[in-house]
Amino acid sequence: MARGYEVRDALVIARMALHQAIERAGPVNGQRGCPRPMGFPNGNWPGYRDDKLPSALNFPSCVSEEQPQLGLYPIVDRAVWLQQLLPLGVTTIQLRIKDLHGDALSDEIAEAVRIARDHHCRLFINDYWQLAVEHQAYGVHLGQEDLESADLKAIAAAGLRLGVSNHCHYELARGLALRPSYIAVGPTYATQTKDMPWVPHGLDGLQYWTEALADFPLVAIAGIKDHNIGQVSATGVSGVAMITAITDADDPESVTRDLMARMANGVHASHG
Template sequence: MKDFRLYAITGEEFHPGRELVEVMEQAILGGVDIIQLRDKKSSKKNVLKKAQQLRELTSKHNVTFIVNDHLDVAMAVGADGIHVGQDDLPLAETRKVVGPDMIIGISTHHIDEAKAAEAGGADYIGVGPIFPTKSKEDVVDPVTTSYIAQIEEDISIPYVAIGGIKRHNLKQVMEAGAKRVCMITEIVAAEDVKARCEEIIGLMQEYEEARG
């Protein structure tokens, strides 16, 4: 998969009155490298419609498109990848369904899960939640930046830090070693989404340079 820096997940409840595609296009124009559609409440038909719209958008801008959980939707729209959780279809079975070429990402909350994901052929892992978050229901306790340090030492596949990451705590995440971050509300709830993404990327570059 193409390397990436800023990963955005949809969160329509955080931008009422604004269309999903409009918000995500502004994120892309601001520098987001990956868009993930996460929708656990809509009907399958509506999830498919949103996925079709986002697939068209991401193809236009040459940005990676990931679908959360819905393997059938991901395959139907030709998404670049699928993201699964620890309680979803196991990694090996997911690979059998989607084939050898689709990106598979998996959420991890413990180093043993990360090692299993790497050994099982995941293309990338989510590492978190780093901080408390209200963007996701039934979330596990924060793993803190110490988990990033463990990942840096023991895992070689790409990973993205996620969970409660905002501009005010981004420096902590970067100082722990993270090179890629995922955000939801910090991006989609912004009044000016494009400017917010540009600001975040600028901060990431600054902290990377300081880290050396």
């Protein structure tokens, strides 16, 4: 708390630090010695349990030998975007609709599911988990505020993947207890798309998350543009979510190709 973390975040970080210090306890006279705190913790995540949330549902993985990374992850508001972007090689996309209801919403999701299947693309439906289950979408993406109202057991039973938004240690501990398919980490940079109270992580913060959860698919989101996507990709994230950089572009197809190339160059540079 003295470092400015909100109380729930501070408690999670303190527990991580304590367990890390115990694990690294040094020997004293041949016996296991005192706990050894070694700086800010990056492991020993607590198995947070919220009585309102079913734990350890173990949603299916969203990566495989054929598709080991989520890659460029556009977030769009209409199925027609899938027709434009998927032929370019986009393998993960999210449909986030805010202005349709009833049959129009259902029809739009159904069309997006059809297009995604034709291109073997991982389509995540934002928020509308009932329609995602009904139309047998690949997956659902939920914000933290939606976790309590969504029927997570029904989503898991239908075989859908689950992506969860995360902004801090407390939310991550909460999300990890569900064993989702991926976690979106943000905000990476400041963004005008959505009002967020959290301080942007930046590259150092994003690197912290990828190292702390090296075996878990992470998606970087918020404020990412063409000039920094290579650096973001080089941190080791599985995917990079993009909204306005693509949807507001004069030539979305050309921009998408350029972003995918910059991501690939960033990964190659980090390995080099």
